Amino acid sequence: MKHNLIIADDHKMFLDGLLSILNTESNYSILYTAKHGGEVKKYININTEEKIDLVITDVTMPEVDGITLNKWIKSTNKNIKTLVVSMHNTPEIIDDLIDSDVDGYLQKNAKKEEFLKAIETILSGEKYFSKAIKDIYLQSKFEKNKDKDIKLTKREVEVISLIAEEFTTQEIADKLFLSKHTIESYRKNLITKLNVRNLAGLTKYAIKKGYVS
Amino acid sequence: MKHNLIIADDHKMFLDGLLSILNTESNYSILYTAKHGGEVKKYININTEEKIDLVITDVTMPEVDGITLNKWIKSTNKNIKTLVVSMHNTPEIIDDLIDSDVDGYLQKNAKKEEFLKAIETILSGEKYFSKAIKDIYLQSKFEKNKDKDIKLTKREVEVISLIAEEFTTQEIADKLFLSKHTIESYRKNLITKLNVRNLAGLTKYAIKKGYVS
């Protein structure tokens, strides 16, 4: 029994590579290839003849990206499986996709064998995530858990950012129209909250969180 | 006049994508495709019949990588052009390749058109680097120039590392068997030398230089 696939990617080269892999397998037929998510939506809407089994899609595409496309598919046609393939894999993207019930996620530099394995696994009803993706995901979850109960208020973020940008207490007080005592309190609270010893620790935290470059 | 190409990449999919692009162009013939640099070297050594015009290669490959391959080609067969295609582009790799006289460098997510343009440009005798690659390269050069005459002594590195690791002056003095006044002098000198305002600036510098995590 042949499975019907749709592929969406704005890079001709990747598309061709994928097609050549899939064409060596006789049990897949490619119904449609699209350059962005909008084309896929249109195709799915128009198509009433064929049963669509799987949509393979890139993340970054013009007009309608892969994340949006996945959300749309999962909210309108729950029986269509989705496999997302991407070059840049941030924990945020992975998180977002898992939340919107994607069926699989692979890196674009995956080998032929892994592609076929992922597709088979997904079509059999299971999820498939490559090891690298799982690692990125778990790593970020783990990091978040480590300091998950540390939440800084808007003001605190403001102050720690300015501290890390090398402003003195007095300068920060002037900037924010507060007394220098207030800023000192914030610094003190931040040092306690973040479990660091001094300004160096605060600076490192601020950098890690991206509050400063 | 047809040009003879060799392509090296351990990812079947990328290889297929590239082949499909090049096959639509009638003026290129693919002499050989390899899974790593070693195969290319062997082929070039054995081949005496055909003139090889261009080797397109990935950077990360098993056994012999693209950087090594490029160096070998440029030192043994100067008339063969090289185009490097990679996913991960660090300034170091780009630097290294430019030093060993690579003819072009593209990111793997480049579009079909850019691939063809790069190949044409290189075969016509010019170099081709994609905008993104040029940006990465220039950016790193610029950053290096900004603080190229700032050289820290071994002792200074030692001290700034410990400062950034949140040790107090007294603790650092104890660790290094010095008076705390000495450490204060170092801090002072470092602040002047590195053109920063305080401990936060020192910490940022230390992180940028990788003296601490």
Place this chain on the structure above:
DNA sequence: ATTACCATCCCTGAAAACAGGGTTTAATGG
């Protein structure tokens, strides 16, 4: 309505950072 949290402000005393000097020794370049 009460709890909880946030933002703001203030004080004191000790510790650390900082500014602005200094000396001695080692190395480097005419």
Place this chain on the structure above:
DNA sequence: CCATTAAACCCTGTTTTCAGGGATGGTAAT
């Protein structure tokens, strides 16, 4: 070899940070 420079070291006095309290009003959730 001598002059210059840089590294490594130390001191004093002032300013800032830090630890440890405490206080007030506002707002959001229960």
